[in-house]
Amino acid sequence: MLDTITPAPTLVRTDDPGHDPARAARRWQRLHRLFARSRALRAVTVGGLARIELGIQGGHKCPDIMATIRRVRGERESLLSGNEAFMIYSLARAQSRLDGEMAEVGVYQGCSAKLISLAGRPRRLHLFDTFAGLPEPVSGERRAMSKGHYAASLGAVQAYLADQPNLEFHQGMFSGTNNPAAASRFSLVHLDVDLYEGTRECLEFFYPRMLPGGIIVSHDYSYLAGVRAAFDEFLADRPEIAIELPSSQVMVVKLPQNG
Numbered sequence: 001m002l003d004t005i006t007p008a009p010t011l012v013r014t015d016d017p018g019h020d021p022a023r024a025a026r027r028w029q030r031l032h033r034l035f036a037r038s039r040a041l042r043a044v045t046v047g048g049l050a051r052i053e054l055g056i057q058g059g060h061k062c063p064d065i066m067a068t069i070r071r072v073r074g075e076r077e078s079l080l081s082g083n084e085a086f087m088i089y090s091l092a093r094a095q096s097r098l099d100g101e102m103a104e105v106g107v108y109q110g111c112s113a114k115l116i117s118l119a120g121r122p123r124r125l126h127l128f129d130t131f132a133g134l135p136e137p138v139s140g141e142r143r144a145m146s147k148g149h150y151a152a153s154l155g156a157v158q159a160y161l162a163d164q165p166n167l168e169f170h171q172g173m174f175s176g177t178n179n180p181a182a183a184s185r186f187s188l189v190h191l192d193v194d195l196y197e198g199t200r201e202c203l204e205f206f207y208p209r210m211l212p213g214g215i216i217v218s219h220d221y222s223y224l225a226g227v228r229a230a231f232d233e234f235l236a237d238r239p240e241i242a243i244e245l246p247s248s249q250v251m252v253v254k255l256p257q258n259g
């Protein structure tokens with residue numbers, strides 16, 4: 001049955017006759033560069049959108065949970081929209097039923113990590129980041145991002161998350177710091193590293209360590225060509241498919257046959 005599964009076609013807009021994917025990609029890259037450079041712009045745009053989305057959700061979702069997400073989203077700078085923050089909370093809550101550990105690669109100031117910790121109460125939450133910002137992007141990504149974007153202090157993030165249990169911080173490049181998690185099995189992994197190489201390395205590492213039914217969710221699949229290419233290439237010869245979410249996120253559910 002698995003042999004009959006074919007990759008899902010992309011849901012990102014590519015079929016409009018007047019639409020040039022290369023031009024659209026360049027537009028996103030320019031926009032992302034502006035965002036990465038300007039905290040004020042992020043506060044107005046991403047922050048404003050998050051408030052609107054969380055306000056809309058407040059009309060029909062559990063008030064206590066919405067209050068928690070709104071509070072955490074407001075405590076630190078984050079690139080998550082309101083819907084994305086909700087999705088992370090919801091996935092962590094759902095995946096806490098599996099007996100696995102959780103991980104995030106791309107912690108920045110700790111907002112998404114706190115949501116995972118509060119919702120999932122994982123027996124261990126691995127937090128990977130250089131805490132010096134993005135590494136050098138490959139050539140095609142330089143238009144959108146530069147080395148050092150989104151640097152955050154490890155000490156400040158540890159202080160912010162000090163009241164959360166079972167956290168394990170791994171400072172440095174993911175490829176050089178993942179060894180302590182090599183024997184772990186994961187119920188949920190959140191990727192938010194913005195770049196092709198890092199995303200690809202994370203998929204190579206986590207995929208074989210996911211529990212059946214475990215979920216890998218990533219930010220920026222719809223916006224950043226490198227993130228998208230890493231997922232699409234990695235999944236090309238595997239039975240799982242990329243499930244695009246209405247925001248920028250994508251998720252992959254590990255099938256039991258490959259557990």
Ligand SMILES: C[S@@+](CC[C@H](N)C(=O)[O-])C[C@H]1O[C@@H](n2cnc3c(N)ncnc32)[C@H](O)[C@@H]1O
Nearest residue numbers: 078106108112129130133134173174192193198
């Ligand atoms: C956009 S930020 C993460 C935002 C965060 N998840 C949030 O919601 O606020 C991207 C982060 O990925 C980290 N990063 C990128 N590539 C990495 C790699 N190969 N290894 C470790 N950290 C990496 C950067 O240091 C940066 O903090």
